[in-house]
Amino acid sequence: xxxxxxxxxxxxxxxxxxxxxxxxxxxxxxxxxxxxxxxxxxxxxxxxxxxxxxxxxxxxxxxxxxxxxxxxxxxxxxxxxxxxxxxxxxxxxxxxxxxxxxxxxxxxxxxxxxxxxxxxxxxxxxxxxxxxxxxxxxxxxxxxxxxxxxxxxxxxxxxxxxxxxxxxxxxxxxxxxxxxxxxxxxxxxxxxxxxxxxxxxxxxxxxxxxxxxxxxxxxxxxxxxxxxxxxxxxxxxxxxxxxxxxxxxxxxxxxxxxxxxxxxxxxxxxxxxxxxxxxxxxxxxxxxxxxxxxxxxxxxxxxxxxxxxxxxxxxxxxxxxxxxxxxxxxxxxxxxxxxxxxxxxxxxxxxxxxxx
Amino acid sequence: xxxxxxxxxxxxxxxxxxxxxxxxxxxxxxxxxxxxxxxxxxxxxxxxxxxxxxxxxxxxxxxxxxxxxxxxxxxxxxxxxxxxxxxxxxxxxxxxxxxxxxxxxxxxxxxxxxxxxxxxxxxxxxxxxxxxxxxxxxxxxxxxxxxxxxxxxxxxxxxxxxxxxxxxxxxxxxxxxxxxxxxxxxxxxxxxxxxxxxxxxxxxxxxxxxxxxxxxxxxxxxxxxxxxxxxxxxxxxxxxxxxxxxxxxxxxxxxxxxxxxxxxxxxxxxxxxxxxxxxxxxxxxxxxxxxxxxxxxxxxxxxxxxxxxxxxxxxxxxxxxxxxxxxxxxxxxxxxxxxxxxxxxxxxxxxxxxxxxxxxxxxxxxxxxxxxxxxxxxxxxxxxxxxxxxxxxxxxxxxxxxx
Ligand SMILES: Cc1cc2nc3c(=O)[nH]c(=O)nc-3n(C[C@H](O)[C@H](O)[C@H](O)COP(=O)(O)OP(=O)(O)OC[C@H]3O[C@@H](n4cnc5c(N)ncnc54)[C@H](O)[C@@H]3O)c2cc1C
Numbered sequence: 001x002x003x004x005x006x007x008x009x010x011x012x013x014x015x016x017x018x019x020x021x022x023x024x025x026x027x028x029x030x031x032x033x034x035x036x037x038x039x040x041x042x043x044x045x046x047x048x049x050x051x052x053x054x055x056x057x058x059x060x061x062x063x064x065x066x067x068x069x070x071x072x073x074x075x076x077x078x079x080x081x082x083x084x085x086x087x088x089x090x091x092x093x094x095x096x097x098x099x100x101x102x103x104x105x106x107x108x109x110x111x112x113x114x115x116x117x118x119x120x121x122x123x124x125x126x127x128x129x130x131x132x133x134x135x136x137x138x139x140x141x142x143x144x145x146x147x148x149x150x151x152x153x154x155x156x157x158x159x160x161x162x163x164x165x166x167x168x169x170x171x172x173x174x175x176x177x178x179x180x181x182x183x184x185x186x187x188x189x190x191x192x193x194x195x196x197x198x199x200x201x202x203x204x205x206x207x208x209x210x211x212x213x214x215x216x217x218x219x220x221x222x223x224x225x226x227x228x229x230x231x232x233x234x235x236x237x238x239x240x241x242x243x244x245x246x247x248x249x250x251x252x253x254x255x256x257x258x259x260x261x262x263x264x265x266x267x268x269x270x271x272x273x274x275x276x277x278x279x280x281x282x283x284x285x286x287x288x289x290x291x292x293x294x295x296x297x298x299x300x301x302x303x304x305x306x307x308x309x310x311x312x313x314x315x316x317x318x319x320x321x322x323x324x325x326x327x328x329x330x331x332x333x334x335x336x337x338x339x340x341x342x343x344x345x346x347x348x349x350x351x352x353x354x355x356x
Numbered sequence: 357x358x359x360x361x362x363x364x365x366x367x368x369x370x371x372x373x374x375x376x377x378x379x380x381x382x383x384x385x386x387x388x389x390x391x392x393x394x395x396x397x398x399x400x401x402x403x404x405x406x407x408x409x410x411x412x413x414x415x416x417x418x419x420x421x422x423x424x425x426x427x428x429x430x431x432x433x434x435x436x437x438x439x440x441x442x443x444x445x446x447x448x449x450x451x452x453x454x455x456x457x458x459x460x461x462x463x464x465x466x467x468x469x470x471x472x473x474x475x476x477x478x479x480x481x482x483x484x485x486x487x488x489x490x491x492x493x494x495x496x497x498x499x500x501x502x503x504x505x506x507x508x509x510x511x512x513x514x515x516x517x518x519x520x521x522x523x524x525x526x527x528x529x530x531x532x533x534x535x536x537x538x539x540x541x542x543x544x545x546x547x548x549x550x551x552x553x554x555x556x557x558x559x560x561x562x563x564x565x566x567x568x569x570x571x572x573x574x575x576x577x578x579x580x581x582x583x584x585x586x587x588x589x590x591x592x593x594x595x596x597x598x599x600x601x602x603x604x605x606x607x608x609x610x611x612x613x614x615x616x617x618x619x620x621x622x623x624x625x626x627x628x629x630x631x632x633x634x635x636x637x638x639x640x641x642x643x644x645x646x647x648x649x650x651x652x653x654x655x656x657x658x659x660x661x662x663x664x665x666x667x668x669x670x671x672x673x674x675x676x677x678x679x680x681x682x683x684x685x686x687x688x689x690x691x692x693x694x695x696x697x698x699x700x701x702x703x704x705x706x707x708x709x710x711x712x713x714x715x716x717x718x719x720x721x722x723x724x725x726x727x728x729x730x731x732x733x734x735x736x737x738x739x740x741x742x743x744x745x746x747x748x749x750x751x752x753x754x755x756x757x758x759x
Contacts, residue, residue: 003671003675239755243754256746259745260745260746263744263746266752267685267748270685270689271662271689273668274668277668278660278661278664350656350657351642351649355641356642356652
């Protein structure tokens, strides 16, 4: 755990308490049972807005707290631990796109609403099942955007889409020219194919040539925070289980074969945490972000993949049941692993950044 | 070891930085710029040149080779911050620390904690001056990971102990002046029967036989003790306290090994730069073999995550005022990655990366092969990876043994 200041510690503790008491995995089960495609609890999201979590990276002048990325990451990690279903990450990313590339007018129009939790935003970048921002066909002519975006996260609740077109990022409001077709994925959260058919689009003209990648790097790092929370939770749950389950007249935790597998995962988890926090610190310092973001998401992918797999295995049969939580982490894990860069994509990007 | 808290105002440290600069300008021989210590090589000592001797003496007399050790025993008496300044300035000047070895890494800190006043006065100053080489007499043919199974005996003969037995894998035994040893003073209790004894390597009855390693070097020995008389005052702590003291020393050893990167640093250039030299690149200058390129990136990402972890462990330990729990994984992670890197380097070079000696190979290529082989030891000594896993599982994760 990075060394935190007092404010950050308070924020983390508050998020931990809230997630544990108000939003345990049982809350996600309720969301799932309701079958609503937007797949989150509006009241819970309102509470998050009231606690200021939706505005952590938004400047104070626009209604946020400007607490920084490490703070935002702490909250997202805690919510990841209990699989809290919410558009917090998606909205934070939409807000950061506007912070980085928006005009004063665009900022004044959207940031206060996003920061308070009143409006929900999301990124709509990829057009196929694999993350590939270099392959975008959506285009704009005469202020009208047309194209189709695949697997847009939190699309059902979104009031605002930040859409990648061939010449940059655009703001598109839900409504005329925007239609959704639900894509129910294994994590049972909100995803949809979103078709823009001549929808009114407002360009994010600031932020320079690297705007799209800058936003995506923030997506990689913040998603990695959610993954860190998930990995930590699976590790802790599995360790607890091994300490109480008895077979052969002894608790499983006394078997060396299992001890060494847990020790390996513990080492991996340490590396994942360092990489993810390294990403947040890079964002706060503004130094070396593309490389740090690539390392953060690549390590998050590698380690969450291993831990979610081992978590099911080490629980035995009970890990296969829907009644037990561990399987939910496995299913969410693969969705976030594939988002904003698979491991192969990130290794390629890391080599490109390194000039080889 | 104990260090003073950093209470000095910043301007006092500025004055210290100035003092270091002046000292380096006056004492560091420019011909040694960028060269390492003569005492630190894995292949044993090389002849010390006149310049190297002068530099060692200059640093030794200030105690700056052991900067945070207490002044009264010949250390530098510096705060951690000042020691960091010393390091920074030495790096800028291309200077190295000429004082090293097991005395500095493990024995000194342990003796400062457990030794008697007389023992500290006798043994610490020569370590600070880099005059005495110590070796570690722990392992025996039947006591490796199960170190407490050691059988070398020290029999109480009134004014001295009579030592009989065999140690093995004694690094630098053939060049060492003295040996810190774990010996058995009581056969009835596995752990409480162990004592920590200091033995002069030139005592009658001490015999060393170098063992050749797979790397071709012979940096370690079998050490035989036959009726060796050791004065009673060479016992550290109490009789039977050897296991406690010995384990403390191993902690210092692990802290020093957990850098793990020393191996990687030895191999020098980045993997990508090596690859660009040894395999084809495409028209953009990227490595043409996409599979190899992917594996290099995969390694470098994990290597970076490890470096971030080592940094985090330091920051956390400092903030908590105790050892961070992730320190326990550094040795196993760093050594594994170091070995992986060495394997990948060789693979990138093809047969050119497997030269043993003679014509057709650069010095760096030959050194790389030896380093790759020597590096295999890093997951064995200092508590093997399996033993680290046992420790992490039991002490950190609380996965206890079957009762
Ligand atoms: C280059 C080098 C330098 C050395 N220098 C010194 C020195 O200066 N002084 C000194 O005293 N010693 C030294 N050693 C010895 C070193 O400390 C031992 O080799 C080490 O403790 C392992 O003991 P062993 O070789 O007897 O292997 P063993 O203990 O026999 O181990 C064999 C294998 O079994 C595994 N194993 C053992 N116990 C367990 C267990 N409980 N659970 C799971 N797996 C287990 C080990 O991890 C290893 O893989 C050196 C060794 C090397 C290679």
